[in-house]
Structure formats: structure tokens, C-alpha cells
Amino acid sequence: MSERAVAQGRRDFLKTGAALGGAAAVGLGGAMPGTAAAAAATALPLPDYEQWDATEIALRIHRGDVKPSEVLEAAIARAEAYAAINAVTVPHFDMAREAARALDGAAQAEREARPVLSGVPFALKDLGIALKGTVTTNGCAFFKDAVADHDSTLVQRYQAAGLNIFAKLASPEFGQTGTTESRLFGATRNPWDLERSSGGSSGGASAAVAAGVLPVAHASDGGGSIRIPASHCGLFGLKPSRGLIPMGPKSLEGWLGLSAHNVISRSVRDTALLMQLSQGAEAGARTLPPTSDLLAALEQAPRGLKIGLFQTNLFGAGVHAECLEASSKAATLCAGLGHHVEPIDLSALPFLEMAGSMGVVTASGMLYTVREREKAIGREAREDEFEPIDWQSLQKAKSYTAEQILKARSVFDRGGRVLDELFARYDLILSPTTAALPPKLGALSLDQPFEAFARNAVQASAFTSMFNMTGLPAMSVPLHWSAEGLPIGVQFAAPYGGEARLIALAAQLEKAAPWADRRPPRLG
Structure with a gap:
């Protein structure tokens, strides 16, 4: 696919969205339920689609209640109608339509023999994952025509599960910030407030799921990039243990293990199902936590967990009162469910040293990716092809030494030991997800002076x-x-390999304090 084809595809998508979904897009921008714009939204295909999670869609397809092409068109129609959020960067609509049509005419016996998620619409984050024959831009102009020559291992597992991938969703350049804004594609907006960020770096995923385009979408997390956007958009997001979800085949660890793949979803059971189908080692992997039956965990309400409550910003920048209230309310809810919650101290964690080393690792990882691209296309990257802050990081990375990289991994491991020792006494750690409310667009942009960016990044x-x-x-x-x-999320962390414990608690909380029906008001 050429650069011109990618650009034309995006123009066609936006043009179609303006023509077919203009009324609903206006509604997203400010109309409340009951207005003409909200009524236009109800005219979208499959009016009940936005109430279904992926598990429900799969069941309906297997029963023959709906066809794969019908649910795909429902997803595409909403991507176009809600184009104001700017979640889709690279559409693969025709490819997905062809796949859906091939599934439409199946008899019941054939449908039941197919993979569990056969025909369910899905989208990938436009960062660090490959779908053969399509572009992954990494939110960066230098990669805007980078066509993948292979499928990522995780994509292979998603396709084996039957998911129909129809688009890629926005990410900031190289996932280097907690918002989803880039020079290449512009700002992705939070469906709860279009002047605010949907979070980052999986902000395209969170915006699409919050808006109802999809019930679940691929996401990744190198410093909070699943949990931050999930928090900002009122969704569920779980970053798995290092090594649980495959990162390969070309690189088996992202950023020396900092990064992990998974999804952002509306329902806990969708995350559990996607993890169940994608977890486990790939060829060459040497780091793998214990896998577990995550679907069984949905039905196993935990009892008497000992939970440590932590509410201190270790950067010393404070925590917004609403974020503190969110975590305190969660502590009260957990206590009401029979769990024991008490404050904990993490002063033994070498956090500031860890954070400094994180910058070394992420910048070095970005430099490696850029140099591999330079080799592939036979020219050097130019400054005008990058966000200013990322370009500065690339230049710094050229001076980092092997000793600094090894030191970074060493301090990460020291921090891991501190937390492992804490988890010998506690089952989980509860905290705010972020130290601040969803920020206004621009506050965390990579296209600003570094000092201004850093002040907001620590929140x-x-x-x-x-x-x-x-x-x-x-x-x-x-x-x-x-x-x-x-929306303001609360974070729970578990020991290495403790995904089943997290899923079990999340399912319990979902029943005790349901959130599925809480939708952005501007979407009706």
C-alpha cells in the first residue's frame, strides 16, 4: 500500500463519515439525548449493537441472529457517524467486508464449528503491531507508509479466534505520552468531553469503545497506556504480567519488558475472553508467568482479600481530590464486599531512579525502531518527520551506553523485589489510576516545550x-x-501472574457497582 493510497483511504473515510454520519457527528459534538442529532444516531444499523459486548455479538452470530456483515457494517457506520472523536487512523473496511461476506451464508452446523469470536468486528492499535499487507504508522510521519510483511503473533491469535480486523486506532507518536495527539492525525477526543483527552497511548481504542464503535479493542501499555485511557473514558483495562501476551515474532519484549499488549473493553468478560484466547508463550519466549483459566475466574468471587491502599504521588506532584475520592470510595466498596483494606507505604521503592531509567529505555527502544526503518527504506529519518519531544529523545538516545541500559534493568528489578516482598503480605494494591482528571487537549502533546510537558506527565x-x-x-x-x-478509574495491582485474581475482583466489582450503562451523554 502506497503513501498516496493510505492518505486517499483516510480522506475517503472522513468524507464518507461527513456525508453519511453528519447528523450523528453533530450530536457527538454537543447534542443531548432527545434532540434531532440523538435521533439520527438511533437510525444507525442494528440499534441494539452498542448495548452488546463482544461475547454477546459472538453468541448472536453463532445462533444466526445476526450476520457477520451486519455487525461489521454497524461498527463501520458508527466509526463514520462518530468521526468527531478521530479514533480511526487506518481503515481496512474493504478487507473486513470481504472476510465478513465469506462467513455470512454459513449453516448452523458450520457456524457452531467456527472459532468462538468468528465474525466479531475488531481493531488494532496503530502502534507496534503488524497486520500483513497493511500500514502501521506508529503515529509518526516517518512510518506513514510502512507496510507490514508479516502478522504479529498476537494478530495470528486474534485471527485464529475469529476476530474480523477492520481498522487501526489512533496512538500518539511511539506511544510516548498519556494523550492521543499527533501531527500526523491530529487529536483524538474523549467522548465524555470533546475538549479533553481520551488518554494515551491507547486513546483511539478507548475513544472507539466509549463511543460504541466497538465493545472491545486492542491496546498496549508501556507506562500506563491501557489503564490511563480506560480511566479517562469509563472503561475496563488490564495490563498483563510481563510475558503473558506475545509481543513477537520480531521482538519478544517491548522496551526491555516495559510494554505489554492486551485490550480495552466495556465488560470484564470480554477482557477475560480475549486474554484467555491470546495468552501463552510464543516460539523463542523465555519469560512466561503462569497462565490461568480467566473465564472460570469470572465466576469465582474472591473473599477476604487483604488490599493495600496507596494514594501518594511518588513524583511529589500531588493527587487531584477527585482521584483520591475515587480510590477511597473503592476501598469502602471493597470493605463492604468483605475485603480488608489498609494504607501502605511504598517509600522503599526506588521510584525516581526507576523513572529516570525508564526514559533511557523508552528512548533507546524508539531509536532502535527508527534505525530499523532507516535500513528498510535506505535513507535517514528527518527532524520534520517527528514530534519535537520525540526528536529530542532520539538525539539523547544516541549517547546512551550499554551500561545505562543494564543499570535501568537492574533498578527495575530492584523495584520488583520491593513489590514482591509487599505482595507476600498483601493480595492486591489499590490506588488511583491517574493523579489528575482527563486533561485538556494539548496539555500532554509531544509538540510543545519539554518543561511544560513534564509538569503534566507526572500526573x-x-x-x-x-x-x-x-x-x-x-x-x-x-x-x-x-x-x-x-470518568475516573481506580487501579488494582497484583503479584506476577495474578491475572485471575484481578479478573475475579473486577467481575465482583462490576456486579456491585455496574458501569456498562454509563455512556457519554453527548452520544445519547
Whole structure:
């Protein structure tokens, strides 16, 4: 696929969205339920589609209640109607339509023999994952025509499960910030407030799921990039333990293990199902936590968990009162469910040293990716093809030494030891997901002076990044909304390989304080 074809595909998508979904897009921009714009949204195909999670869609397809092409068109129609959120970067609509039509005419016996998620619409994050024959831009102009020559291992598993991949969803350049804004594609907007960020770096996924385009979407997390957008958009997001979900085949660890793939979903059971189908080692992998029956965990309500409550921003930048209230309310809810919650101290964690080393690792990983692209196309990258902050990071990375990289991994491991010792006494750690409300667009952009960016960045990842650096699983659960109606997630972290414990608690919380019916008001 050429650069011209990618650009034309995006123009066609936006043009079609303006023509077919203009009324609904206006509704997204400001209309409330009951207005003409909200009524236009109800005219979209399969009116009940936005109430179904992926598990429900799969059941309906298997029973023959709906056809794969019908649910695909429902997803595409909403992507076009809600184009104002700017979640889709690379559409693969025709490819997906062809796949759906091939499934449409199946008899019942054939449908039942197919994979569990056969025909369910799905989208990939436009960062660090490959679908053969399609472009992954990484949110960067230098990669805007980078066509994959292979499928990522995770994509192979998604396709084996039957998912029909119809698009890629927005990410900031190289996932280097907690918002989803780029020079290449512009800003992705939060469906709860279009002037605010949907989070990052999986902000395209969170915006698409919150808007109802999809019930679940691929996401990845190198410092909070699943949990931050899940928190900002009122969704469920779980970063798995290092090594649980495959990263390959070309690189088996992202950013020395900081990064992990998974999904953002509305329902806990969708995340459990996608993880169940994608977990486990790939060829060459040497790091693998214990796998578990995550679907069984949905039905196993935990009892008497000992939970440590942590509410301190280790960057020293404070925590917004609403974020503190969210975590305190979650503690009260957990206590009401029979769990024991008490404050804990993490002063033994070498957090600031870890955070400094994280910058070395992420910049070095970005430099490696850029140099591989330079080799592939036979020319050097130019400054005008990058966001200013990322370009500065690339230049710094050229001076980093092997000793600094090894030191970074060593301090991460020291932090892991501190948390492992804590988990010998506690089953889970509860904290805010972020230290601030969803920020206004521009506050975390990579296209600004670094000093301004840094002041806001410490509010985004203060609670999330420690679990990337230590390789531990953590999830954001949508249990609180601010006085002005903004979603605020709370984070629970578990010992290495503790995904089943997280899923079990999340399912319990989902029943005790349901969130599925809480939708952005501007979407009706």
C-alpha cells in the first residue's frame, strides 16, 4: 500500500463519515439525548449493537441472529457517524467486508464449528503491531507508509479466534505520552468531553469503545497506556504480567519488558475472553508467568482479600481530590464486599531512579525502531518527520551506553523485589489510576516545550508506570465519575501472574457497582 493510497483511504473515510454520519457527528459534538442529532444516531444499523459486548455479538452470530456483515457494517457506520472523536487512523473496511461476506451464508452446523469470536468486528492499535499487507504508522510521519510483511503473533491469535480486523486506532507518536495527539492525525477526543483527552497511548481504542464503535479493542501499555485511557473514558483495562501476551515474532519484549499488549473493553468478560484466547508463550519466549483459566475466574468471587491502599504521588506532584475520592470510595466498596483494606507505604521503592531509567529505555527502544526503518527504506529519518519531544529523545538516545541500559534493568528489578516482598503480605494494591482528571487537549502533546510537558506527565503515570517497570499486572476499573461527569478509574495491582485474581475482583466489582450503562451523554 502506497503513501498516496493510505492518505486517499483516510480522506475517503472522513468524507464518507461527513456525508453519511453528519447528523450523528453533530450530536457527538454537543447534542443531548432527545434532540434531532440523538435521533439520527438511533437510525444507525442494528440499534441494539452498542448495548452488546463482544461475547454477546459472538453468541448472536453463532445462533444466526445476526450476520457477520451486519455487525461489521454497524461498527463501520458508527466509526463514520462518530468521526468527531478521530479514533480511526487506518481503515481496512474493504478487507473486513470481504472476510465478513465469506462467513455470512454459513449453516448452523458450520457456524457452531467456527472459532468462538468468528465474525466479531475488531481493531488494532496503530502502534507496534503488524497486520500483513497493511500500514502501521506508529503515529509518526516517518512510518506513514510502512507496510507490514508479516502478522504479529498476537494478530495470528486474534485471527485464529475469529476476530474480523477492520481498522487501526489512533496512538500518539511511539506511544510516548498519556494523550492521543499527533501531527500526523491530529487529536483524538474523549467522548465524555470533546475538549479533553481520551488518554494515551491507547486513546483511539478507548475513544472507539466509549463511543460504541466497538465493545472491545486492542491496546498496549508501556507506562500506563491501557489503564490511563480506560480511566479517562469509563472503561475496563488490564495490563498483563510481563510475558503473558506475545509481543513477537520480531521482538519478544517491548522496551526491555516495559510494554505489554492486551485490550480495552466495556465488560470484564470480554477482557477475560480475549486474554484467555491470546495468552501463552510464543516460539523463542523465555519469560512466561503462569497462565490461568480467566473465564472460570469470572465466576469465582474472591473473599477476604487483604488490599493495600496507596494514594501518594511518588513524583511529589500531588493527587487531584477527585482521584483520591475515587480510590477511597473503592476501598469502602471493597470493605463492604468483605475485603480488608489498609494504607501502605511504598517509600522503599526506588521510584525516581526507576523513572529516570525508564526514559533511557523508552528512548533507546524508539531509536532502535527508527534505525530499523532507516535500513528498510535506505535513507535517514528527518527532524520534520517527528514530534519535537520525540526528536529530542532520539538525539539523547544516541549517547546512551550499554551500561545505562543494564543499570535501568537492574533498578527495575530492584523495584520488583520491593513489590514482591509487599505482595507476600498483601493480595492486591489499590490506588488511583491517574493523579489528575482527563486533561485538556494539548496539555500532554509531544509538540510543545519539554518543561511544560513534564509538569503534566507526572500526573498521568505516577501510579501506573511502576507496574510496567516491575512487570506486574494491574487494571483500571471504572468506579467513579467526577462532579462534572468525567470518568475516573481506580487501579488494582497484583503479584506476577495474578491475572485471575484481578479478573475475579473486577467481575465482583462490576456486579456491585455496574458501569456498562454509563455512556457519554453527548452520544445519547
